[in-house]
Amino acid sequence: MLLPLVRRKGYFPDFLTPPEGALGFDEGLEALLHTAKPRLGRDFAVLGSETKLPSWARDLADGRPAALDRLGTALHGYYRGAVAPVEEAMRTRVRVERATRMRVMDESGIEAMLAGLHPSMRWESPVLEVDYSVDQELHLNGRGLLLVPTMFRSRTPVSLLDPALPPILTYPIPREERPGAAGAARRLEPLLGRTRAAVLCTIEDGSRATTELARLLEVSAACISQHTAVLRKAGLISSDRHRSLVLHTLTPLGAALLRGACAGTTPGAASYRLPRPGGAGSVAPRDTVPPQRSPADGG
Structure with a gap:
């Protein structure tokens, strides 16, 4: 049931990753099951314009309780089988990534932190440019930007499609360069x-x-x-x-x-390189859990 909704490429429905997911899986799932019908209609309209959906998707788009319950059961089963066994290890990686970015920001400034987030992103004040599969501009208008490090993506960051939703940028956690396990x-x-x-x-x-x-x-x-x-x-x-x-x-x-x-x-081996110091900026990382929100280039 999940594969038609969570595709490798293309639009990823915003309603599948509610902000309440930052509080835990159960809270996120509860919020998802109570998504407003207008939101469901908009998300499925975008998804349906890119791919042919199965017949049961209409019931989801209409917000029918039975269809939402089936989706909730599928998501819970996937979480239990694929995510829960490694969740603590993933959270550890996220905590390490957040601590690393905060250290760079403390030592070299916010702009230096933004400049070193990911190879696919470039900071040229006041714009953060991101390699992306579609042309999209996200104007913060003073709202701030929530940076979400994720282990569920390996190539490019993603943001939400709907500009009215809270500004969120999900970016891949850099892979650590380590010597072989045999030496350790x-x-x-x-x-x-x-x-x-x-x-x-x-x-x-x-x-x-x-x-x-x-x-x-x-x-x-x-x-x-x-x-x-x-x-x-x-x-x-x-x-x-x-x-x-x-x-x-x-x-x-x-x-x-x-x-x-x-x-x-291996003496001198390092996982991260500190960017050169920069000036003050207006965006900072927030305390988050592994990936919650992702829109336009796969989940």
């Missing part, structure tokens, strides 16, 4: 042991199930369970059961330990 694992072995160090490095980029870790590290599932129990007690990973699977994810403490080990393998 070697540095952690004296502290954690070979298998536990390998487990941490293997789940660096996302959750892994016990059976998957056993296959990748060529040990038994029982062995993995023993080692993950130790890592969990140390606060380095969290483990959550999803149906028949137990998924293991780095905690912020585990991610920090791994970052330190990675940084130590």
